[in-house]
Amino acid sequence: xxxxxxxxxxxxxxxxxxxxxxxxxxxxxxxxxxxxxxxxxxxxxxxxxxxxxxxxxxxxxxxxxxxxxxxxxxxxxxxxxxxxxxxxxxxxxxxxxxxxxxxxxxxxxxxxxxxxxxxxxxxxxxxxxxxxxxxxxxxxxxxxxxxxxxxxxxxxxxxxxxxxxxxxxxxxxxxxxxxxxxxxxxxxxxxxxxxxxxxxxxxxxxxxxxxxxxxxxxxxxxxxxxxxxxxxxxxxxxxxxxxxxxxxxxxxxxxxxxxxxxxxxxxxxxxxxxxxxxxxxxxxxxxxxxxxxxxxxxxxxxxxxxxxxxxxxxxxxxxxxxxxxxxxxxxxxxxxxxxxxxxxxxxxxxxxxxxxxxxxxxxxxxxxxxxxxxxxxxxxxxxxxxxxxxxxxxxxxxxxxxxxxxxxxxxxxxxxxxxxxxxxxxxxxxxxxxxxxxxxxxxxxxxxxxxxxxxxx
Ligand SMILES: *Cc1c(COP(=O)(O)O)cnc(C)c1O
Numbered sequence: 001x002x003x004x005x006x007x008x009x010x011x012x013x014x015x016x017x018x019x020x021x022x023x024x025x026x027x028x029x030x031x032x033x034x035x036x037x038x039x040x041x042x043x044x045x046x047x048x049x050x051x052x053x054x055x056x057x058x059x060x061x062x063x064x065x066x067x068x069x070x071x072x073x074x075x076x077x078x079x080x081x082x083x084x085x086x087x088x089x090x091x092x093x094x095x096x097x098x099x100x101x102x103x104x105x106x107x108x109x110x111x112x113x114x115x116x117x118x119x120x121x122x123x124x125x126x127x128x129x130x131x132x133x134x135x136x137x138x139x140x141x142x143x144x145x146x147x148x149x150x151x152x153x154x155x156x157x158x159x160x161x162x163x164x165x166x167x168x169x170x171x172x173x174x175x176x177x178x179x180x181x182x183x184x185x186x187x188x189x190x191x192x193x194x195x196x197x198x199x200x201x202x203x204x205x206x207x208x209x210x211x212x213x214x215x216x217x218x219x220x221x222x223x224x225x226x227x228x229x230x231x232x233x234x235x236x237x238x239x240x241x242x243x244x245x246x247x248x249x250x251x252x253x254x255x256x257x258x259x260x261x262x263x264x265x266x267x268x269x270x271x272x273x274x275x276x277x278x279x280x281x282x283x284x285x286x287x288x289x290x291x292x293x294x295x296x297x298x299x300x301x302x303x304x305x306x307x308x309x310x311x312x313x314x315x316x317x318x319x320x321x322x323x324x325x326x327x328x329x330x331x332x333x334x335x336x337x338x339x340x341x342x343x344x345x346x347x348x349x350x351x352x353x354x355x356x357x358x359x360x361x362x363x364x365x366x367x368x369x370x371x372x373x374x375x376x377x378x379x380x381x382x383x384x385x386x387x388x389x390x391x392x393x394x395x396x397x398x399x400x401x402x403x404x405x406x407x408x409x410x411x412x413x414x415x416x417x418x419x420x421x422x423x424x425x426x427x428x429x430x431x432x433x434x435x436x437x438x439x440x441x442x443x444x445x446x447x448x449x450x451x452x453x454x455x456x457x
Pocket of ligand 1: 114115116117144145233234235267268269270271272273274342343387389390418419420
């Protein structure tokens with residue numbers, strides 16, 4: 001099909017929208033390693049997981065065999081409010097870069113959470129409601145997940161208790177107010193409302209908090225209240241499953257115009273948007289039908305895939321969550337204080353970790369000043385102020401497009417533009433003032449953190 005016929009934005013008709021999520025594990029010959037009970041080191045049973053997570057979500061977490069899982073009608077209806085998300089041909093960026101590459105991005109920032117996280121939040125809230133629960137607890141770092149979940153909970157009339165990493169709580173008061181507007185209860189973490197929070201506060205009274213610590217508090221709060229469960233916005237296989245709606249829509253839209261991406265790029269924090277975007281394409285690769293190059297992009301200051309080890313690790317600081325085999329920097333790892341761009345989780349989705357370990361996916365790390373430079377370049381021509389997280393993918397997409405310029409290759413690049421950056425203006429300010437610096441952890445620092453990994457035989 002000639003290029004001219006491809007619109008700037010490719011939308012789907014309502015009757016073209018996906019009605020099923022795609023479960024990439026079904027097509028993996030070697031599956032991700034099972035979650036282990038942190039006390040016994042035995043694989044977690046469904047019963048154990050059901051103490052923490054909603055029943056139906058436990059089923060999805062453990063389901064490695066069903067390739068497709070129906071999206072319940074109520075969730076499809078909610079998706080219709082803000083989906084399909086546009087697949088945009090970045091004509092203006094291509095022109096600016098003067099590259100022969102064709103660049104597409106799937107933009108997930110068109111909802112109040114400002115990110116893709118609503119795709120899984122609505123699913124998790126739906127299953128909690130269906131189970132008859134009163135509410136859910138969770139953690140949030142930068143705030144997108146907490147916002148998405150508070151939106152989903154208000155839709156289904158569920159109580160929503162959010163532990164927000166203390167430094168974000170203080171730096172992003174507007175995020176907090178958005179969550180409260182949707183009815184959520186927001187507590188800075190660590191707090192004195194949980195045992196684990198009080199313990200951490202006693203040991204480190206001046207701590208700024210961390211995701212791992214907020215997770216421990218949220219889990220404790222869920223398991224100590226009747227009618228509550230804990231929900232998580234990334235990392236878990238169920239979250240990747242829900243996020244496959246991003247990849248399904250992208251694939252339907254591209255197939256419609258006969259476009260095949262050569263390279264698919266996404267930023268990787270816990271791995272949910274990248275996993276969701278690449279899943280249906282990875283399925284084709286796993287089944288030997290088509291080939292694609294997949295690239296995970298992570299911050300050089302929190303490089304779990306590119307410099308981490310593939311091992312069982314704790315998912316949280318308090319060591320109450322199941323152990324997961326993943327690429328990890330160690331659960332005690334803290335990105336340096338000047339790290340501004342999100343994607344600060346110490347580990348990575350078990351599914352993506354396994355795919356990466358099998359050589360089916362590549363990973364690169366990028367430094368934050370280069371990320372903000374790419375963000376600025378993109379904002380100025382494409383009209384969207386990107387989230388710092390998303391800008392990691394922009395940076396690598398631009399790098400790949402510039403390689404095409406050198407070689408003259410007309411590669412098709414697809415990247416995930418996961419969200420908008422309106423709540424990240426302190427970070428943009430630091431960049432604009434020339435106050436932003438890069439920090440790359442030394443091997444010694446990483447080794448110290450690896451030394452804390454649990455010994456599993
Ligand atoms: C949370 C978030 C990410 C990273 O999370 P993943 O689970 O790795 O996708 C990326 N971009 C935005 C805008 C986010 O809110």
